[in-house]
Amino acid sequence: MDSIAILDFGSQYSQLIARRVREANVYCELFPHHAARQQVMAIHPKGFILSGGPASVYEPGAPQIPPYVLESGLPVLGICYGMQALTHALGGRVAPSVEREYGAAEIEVLVDNPLLPPGRPRVWMSHGDRIEQPPPGFQPLARSENSPIAAMGDQRARRYGLQFHPEVRHTPIGEEILRAFVLEICGARPEWTPASIIEEAISRIREQVGSERVIAGVSGGVDSTVAAALVHRAVGDQLTCIFVDTGLMRYHEPQMVVETFERLLQARLIAVNASETFFEALQGVREPEAKRRIIGEKFIRIFEEQARRAGEARFLVQGTIYPDVVESSAPDRRVAARIKTHHNVGGLPEDLQFDLVEPLRYLFKDEVRKVGLALGLPESLVWRQPFPGPGLAVRCLGEVSLERVQRLRMADKIVTEELAAAGLLRGETAQAFAVLLPVRSVGVMGDQRTYAETVAVRAVSTEDFMTADWSRLPYGVLARISSRIVNEVEGVNRVVYDITSKPPATIEWE
Ligand code: XMP
16 A cells, blocks of 8 residues: 655654545554664655654754655655755755744745645744755745745655645645645555555454454443454454443443444453442542552453453454554653553553554544444444543542442433534534532522532543643533433532633543
8 A cells, every 4th residue: 555654853743744644545654753764664655754843953963854765766745844854954054043933824826836726825834943045956836924935846856845834724725735745746546545444454453363362352432442343353253352341331331332242243242240349349439549540450350350251362452543652652752641641540451461453553543433434333432432441430529339420420421412412522522521529519499408419511622632621612501411410310409510621620530
């Protein structure tokens, strides 16, 4: 399959470049700029994209374009720092700018060229240095008020540079530009489609697994479900899925898991209802970290027990996706990866004696969803919101009793139903749920004074879950959620809306 190699010079937008190229149905991979030549060339790229980055080309130690990129004779597109590094490497001149140019700008396209549409399109700028003199053979393709060379190209050598960021949505023509580069200039064939992804994953899985047995932990989450469904498509009954119902799942979720795997996919499924064990272990526990630890430990013990029952398996399926892989390999993003480790509570420890099968390792979340749909999984599952491993326990502040979790589950169901009815579940709002607070307040219902608990509604919009803003939900929707919760959920007489962003708050309350 044709592919593009993206060299990452440290820009916060590097993953976006990869997503846009994939959206053009062309496979691409993101490599650190210092990756070994063999590693990059192993994907047989039809061209290179050099990302932006925080450095300045004349700084000591500034990252340079590796020689094999230019020696290959393949098309190159340098974006922002990538353009400056290209200019520097080919004998042009980069000037440190006195001021950064940041934000929307208008460019004027100067000559007819295969990369940029004619006219005066709006673009997104974010750079310090700028090109003063393009390298020999290059001609300026566009200018803006602050960048006399906002785009440049050597059409014969098929090398281009953009001072602005085509990968961000704020550059409306960006998608068109990247598409033109990969399809027209590099001549890559648009063969990366859900059907081809599935086909390739299946042959890879078969090759890896042979005739050995495989197990998969399934939780109802998108990644674990799609990963298991792919492996099942590849090796059928060699796969056993294990589902541990902790009693801490969302409304109807355990049934959905069983229906999907047993009825829809006809996969071998071991489903254990372990809710009693979990509630017993959580009795009297109020401290958030203690809850996570107890749930994590119990989960692993039960999973191991069931895995033994499933017979001798050599492989374990994991739903690792591409952003996890990229984040843990980029040195400057390690910190971010570390902050997230607590989220693996409820997952499986690394010392489990299995070889891993990771069929989603090269896929972005939106691709995982497309593959899920192409495998025939229901939309309601494919579009499920993220849900923490320890489940409702970390949204049930205070003691986690069966009664309180049921109360929370009903409130959460109402939040989801009302957002779905208002068409708000898939758009801006990335995650929305209810939290049960151990706070009782006075209310009045009919002629009766009540003294009952409080539900907090949390809804956030976010791209990456590392930062988030609270959703400006319409008052009408909030009003319906509130009145339904106090009317339909026993033991709750007050509903509040969480209006804190992350940071300083986290998305979850525990
Ligand atoms: P926070 O609360 O840290 O959450 O802002 C960020 C995202 O991670 C999810 N989350 C978890 N996911 N296991 C998971 O698999 C966990 O223990 C866990 N805790 C939080 C959270 O729902 C949000 O999407």
